Amino acid sequence: MSKSLLIIEDNAQNLYMMRFLLEKKGFSVIEAVTGPEGIDKALRHRPLAILLDIQLPEIDGYTVAKELKKHDELKSIPIIAVTSYAMAGDREQILAAGATGYIEKPINPETFVEEIIQYLPK
């Protein structure tokens, strides 16, 4: 299996920060800035895990998570929600939509990669 991770995130700075941190730890990163692009790249690359922003233009993260889980070949890939929607109820909602884990923005550069690793298949 590849060591690549797919990041679906529309904010360029956030995308760059996550990419930088993950590449430092030896992961390779595939980028997508919209939901449909993310689904398309997930199907083509079968990443180790998908980091999914909830606030996306046009199609939000909840819908993207549900769409991803509809594909049999993607069902086993963990989805990790990355969001600043740090409010009660959001966690339940994104987990119900199919996410495995949940990381709150602002991300902590010191712990971010460790948090991601704990959600990866052993």
Add this chain to the structure above:
Amino acid sequence: MKLRLLKALSRCFLRLSFFAFLISMVLFVFQVYGENLELTVGLYENPPKLFTADSGKPSGIFIDILEHIASQESWRLRYRRGTWAQCLDLLGRGEIDLMPDVAYTAERAAVFDFNKEPVLSSWFQVFARADSGIRSILDLEGKKVTVLDGSVQQAAFENLVGGFQLQVQLVPLPDYQLVFEKVAAGAADAAIVNRFYGAMNADRYGLQDTAVIFHPTALFFATPKGKHEAVLKTLDEHIRRLKREQQSVYYESLKRWTAQRVVFEIPRWIKITGLVVGGLLVLSLGGGALLKSQVNARTRELKEMNREMEARIQQRTAELAQAMEKAQEADRLKSAFLATMSHELRTPLNSIIGFTGILLQGLAGPLNDEQRKQLGIVQNSARHLLALINDVLDISKIEAGELKLSAREFDLPESLRKVFEMVLPLAQKKGLEMILVIEKDVSRVVGDQRRLEQIILDLLNNAVKFTEKGFIKVTCSADGDQYVLSVSDTGIGIKPEDLLTIFHPFRQIDTGLARKHEGTGLGLSISKKLVTMMGGTIHVASRWAEGSTFTVRFPKIQEPKHE
């Protein structure tokens, strides 16, 4: 011809003398069997309802009605003048037998008897100078408003402004004249008077009515408890009759005092003579039709007046409702704007904090000491700014009713230790002793972990911020179905006058050390709102220069909340 005329004339005279005889008989009977009661009547200055005319005579609507009834009942009236409060006091002590113009309230009914048939209905209205800009009740925020001391409108108005959460300074004054005078002179901003007084006197003081109309009241005669029940009964019978008859003294008086401004008074005897002569003439001319049309005209006038008043009230009520709606809409927009802005501000700030962190970790290459120090400053400032924005976001969410609380089970001692350790480095740097006591009965709690930790952190941060030496002690114990958490410090404490407002937003107290203590002053007000939403309470006990203790009580099991 002459003879027939004479005959007719003599018949007229006969008839007249017969009437005269009848009238005198009736009067005689009243003289003999009337109660011949002497009543002391309270009189205060509230034109046109009752007042002393320039001639020195008691006048006004109540007086017209009362004197009419008294003349029929052969009561003798003596007037006792005073301010409103004095009159009520004298009535309570039985030194006044009959007080006109008293609004019925439950408290008053305990001390006074009231007649049953209302004499007048009135309402209260706020008047202000033409240039005051006061149009609706919301414009009264922070204003000085004069009011009659001890009156029904005083309490009713306090209620009204309380409902709108306005801060209005009421200035109680002994009489209505002063109530208007103070505002006309600019010593106060607005005045509360009844509609009758306002309509008659506002112009004279250069005051105008505003849309603030409230508390419709029925006005009665009152007597000391248990003393004059028969008088009240008689008054009721007369008032009912007077109200039935369209041409009665009642309507005469109402029309005279409310429709036109009375400048001079025609002596009573001329009026009576005029009426008698006029009446005879009209009758002898068979002018029943004229009389009827007059009655109709007056009825129309009264109806018209009534319609006007009603239309005006409706208009004012609509204006008020519109103003309220506007204010609420503006408030909602403000909160929504703040919430969106705060979110937009956080995104780039998170980027600053994140990349600073990456640089400080040396992930992008090695740093020299000076670079490390300066990046540290960038990181601290950015974190501080984020904390401020989070506070603004929280308070606007709470005010917009958008803040939700979850209810998940978590370990309270673990949360306490976590937050305690977060403030430990700073406290130790200041040389403060830190004590954490968690009783054995403290374990699980069902609630919003993040928000509870936010409250504890805020209290602890405050304690560290405002304590220069000594200790900070955190204790937590169980009490029935609640947990009790207290944070004590040996800091600067809070002055007694500040204790009341410490939980209000933007109230970081000016300690003279102000520059040393950063913050929005929102923390405590957010904590208070969160604790309240959790079904708990927060209290503070403090001595200036000795220290403070904040105590929070919250239920062990909380319901999820959407405010």
